[in-house]
Amino acid sequence: xxxxxxxxxxxxxxxxxxxxxxxxxxxxxxxxxxxxxxxxxxxxxxxxxxxxxxxxxxxxxxxxxxxxxxxxxxxxxxxxxxxxxxxxxxxxxxxxxxxxxxxxxxxxxxxxxxxxxxxxxxxxxxxxxxxxxxxxxxxxxxxxxxxxxxxxxxxxxxxxxxxxxxxxxxxxxxxxxxxxxxxxxxxxxxxxxxxxxxxxxxxxxxxxxxxxxxxxxxxxxxxxxxxxxxxxxxxxxxxxxxxxxxxxxxxxxxxxxxxxxxxxxxxxxxxxxxxxxxxxxxxxxxxxxxxxxxxxxxxxxxxxxxxxxxxxxxxxxxxxxxxxxxxxxxxxxxxxxxxxxxxxxxxxxxxxxxxxxxxxxxxxxxxxxxxxxxxxxxxxxxxxxxxxxxxxxxxxxxxxxxxxxxxxxxxxxxxxxxxxxx
Numbered sequence: 001x002x003x004x005x006x007x008x009x010x011x012x013x014x015x016x017x018x019x020x021x022x023x024x025x026x027x028x029x030x031x032x033x034x035x036x037x038x039x040x041x042x043x044x045x046x047x048x049x050x051x052x053x054x055x056x057x058x059x060x061x062x063x064x065x066x067x068x069x070x071x072x073x074x075x076x077x078x079x080x081x082x083x084x085x086x087x088x089x090x091x092x093x094x095x096x097x098x099x100x101x102x103x104x105x106x107x108x109x110x111x112x113x114x115x116x117x118x119x120x121x122x123x124x125x126x127x128x129x130x131x132x133x134x135x136x137x138x139x140x141x142x143x144x145x146x147x148x149x150x151x152x153x154x155x156x157x158x159x160x161x162x163x164x165x166x167x168x169x170x171x172x173x174x175x176x177x178x179x180x181x182x183x184x185x186x187x188x189x190x191x192x193x194x195x196x197x198x199x200x201x202x203x204x205x206x207x208x209x210x211x212x213x214x215x216x217x218x219x220x221x222x223x224x225x226x227x228x229x230x231x232x233x234x235x236x237x238x239x240x241x242x243x244x245x246x247x248x249x250x251x252x253x254x255x256x257x258x259x260x261x262x263x264x265x266x267x268x269x270x271x272x273x274x275x276x277x278x279x280x281x282x283x284x285x286x287x288x289x290x291x292x293x294x295x296x297x298x299x300x301x302x303x304x305x306x307x308x309x310x311x312x313x314x315x316x317x318x319x320x321x322x323x324x325x326x327x328x329x330x331x332x333x334x335x336x337x338x339x340x341x342x343x344x345x346x347x348x349x350x351x352x353x354x355x356x357x358x359x360x361x362x363x364x365x366x367x368x369x370x371x372x373x374x375x376x377x378x379x380x381x382x383x384x385x386x387x388x389x390x391x392x393x394x395x396x397x398x399x400x401x402x403x404x405x406x407x408x409x410x411x412x413x414x415x416x417x418x419x420x421x422x
Contacts, residue, residue, distance in 0.1 A: 015059075017286030018052060019307025021279065022300030025049045029260045030317045030343070034336050041262030044148045045215055048255070049314075051279040053154055054220025055287075061169055062224070065224065070407040072170055073162050074369045080158050081376055082365070086358040087312055087350050088151065089383055092116045095144045095319040096387035100394045103144070112143050113391035115246045117384035119148035122155030125208040142325060146316040149208050156210045157217050168225055181225065184218060191215035195269040206268055213268065216276050222327040223280050234288025244285070248294035253282040312350035317343040 023049035032042025060079075066072035096116050111131045118124040128149050130138065140146040167180040191214035198206035206212040223230065237244040258275035267400050286295045306313070320343040324330045330339060358364060364372065 015286055016304050017295040017298035018056065018283065019310075020300060020303035021048065021282055021286065022052060022310040023300075023303040024255070024315050024319075025052065025307035027306065029314065030340075033318060033321050034330070034339065035339045039259055041259050043264070044258050044262050044272060046278045047268065047272045049150065050213060050216035051220040051276050052216035052283065054157075054222075055224045055283050056220070057158075058165065058169065058224040059223045061165060063088075064170055066166075066170060069162070069166050072166055076162050077158075078365070078369070078372060080155075080314075081373070082359045084151065084155065084360075085380070086354050087315055087377060088148070089379060090313045090350065090354050091319065092120055092381045092387060095323070096383075096390060098319075098323060099144050100390040102323060103142075103394075105394055109142060112145060113141055113387050115145040115148070116387050119145050119152065120380040120384050122152045125149040125152040125156075125210075129204055130210045139209070142322060144319050146322075147314065151408070153208075153210050153213050154217070155260075157214065165221075184222065184225075188215040188218035188222065191218065192269070195272070199266065199269045201387075203267075216272065218267075219276055219280055220283065223283060230284055230288050233284060237289050237292075243288060244292055247281060248285055248292060251278045251285070252294060254278040255282070289422060309347045309351040312355055313343060313347035316346040316350060320346065372395050392396070 014400070024197070025045040028039055028042040028045035028048075030042075032045070036042075061076065063074065066075065096113060099112055099116075103112065111127060114131075115124050115127045118127045124145055128143075128146060137338070163178055164184055167176050168184065171177065191211060194253040195206055195212035195215065198209075198212050237247070254274055255278040258271075258278065262271045264271075282294065285292055286298060289295060320339050321330060323333065328335060330336060343391055367375065
């Protein structure tokens with residue numbers, strides 16, 4: 001097998017109920033961002049996404065047979081690039097240009113374009129921590145790229161994923177595997193402890209940074225890795241349908257409670273523990289007990305349809321909300337309905353015109369590794385340059401009236417007007 005070629009792999013199958021769980025996660029975030037009073041804890045949908053991603057990414061590489069770590073490394077990153085980057089590249093370019101036109105130059109908007117450019121390379125969480133601090137602060141609520149912090153956390157997780165997944169999921173069992181799984185458990189426990197400490201001492205770092213979030217992604221990974229224990233749990237539930245129903249109901253209630261009652265003051269620890277644990281239980285039921293009532297509920301066609309576009313919906317919903325905040329407002333229920341329709345339409349277009357075509361592009365999948373990764377690097381650099389260049393041009397090309405200080409500032413003389421008295 002040549003370097004970067006797709007390794008032979010066993011089919012792992014698509015789990016419809018996981019798509020439904022994705023839909024619940026993204027809808028909770030959307031509702032929270034449209035109006036926090038509707039779902040006060042809806043922001044924990046991101047934590048649900050983290051656990052799902054940890055599970056799904058591990059699930060997707062099960063059965064891969066690479067002849068070397070290098071082959072596995074190149075194959076894995078090609079798949080991740082094709083899955084994540086096309087949609088975010090388009091989002092950053094479009095929203096960056098619209099932001100230059102409609103978002104005024106102001107203190108609260110100073111670092112929007114820098115955040116967008118950083119998001120192209122999985123680093124926006126560093127910018128947000130550096131300049132904005134609190135996720136719930138005004139500067140983040142008016143930044144069209146604030147939500148990319150979670151994508152940055154995932155991308156940083158993917159930097160180290162091949163290092164442990166190769167020994168745990170790809171290599172034949174042996175002494176190294178036992179050491180690797182022990183280290184993975186230790187890393188997750190250390191991450192949870194880090195979240196507990198940072199939530200008190202540095203809450204912004206606890207919210208934005210991978211060390212305090214690794215345990216959420218790791219929880220999903222370990223759930224998939226310990227498939228033997230999962231099969232035994234599934235077999236036990238199969239013999240006790242009433243117990244399965246109670247477990248499923250408790251997990252759904254716990255998730256619903258987290259969506260309603262989680263407070264940002266104690267987040268991500270202990271606030272993220274309950275929704276992550278409930279998500280792990282629902283993933284287990286969907287995976288091992290796919291015919292249970294909870295799995296059938298999560299497999300409802302509308303939910304799975306939203307699950308398919310969940311990534312694009314997550315990307316575009318925030319851009320629509322922030323641009324409307326800067327322009328027509330988002331207070332009236334009619335405006336919120338318009339925002340909902342717009343983000344749904346953009347998500348469908350992004351999924352059908354960007355996500356799927358480029359993810360399964362024969363040309364991109366056949367490109368030699370060096371050309372493939374170089375092409376993505378050049379594309380990211382060009383888009384970043386356009387966004388940052390537009391930031392410089394904003395005072396001259398922006399349509400926001402406040403870009404013209406003569407309109408509102410008493411300290412700037414208007415053309416033809418008498419000078420200000422001293």
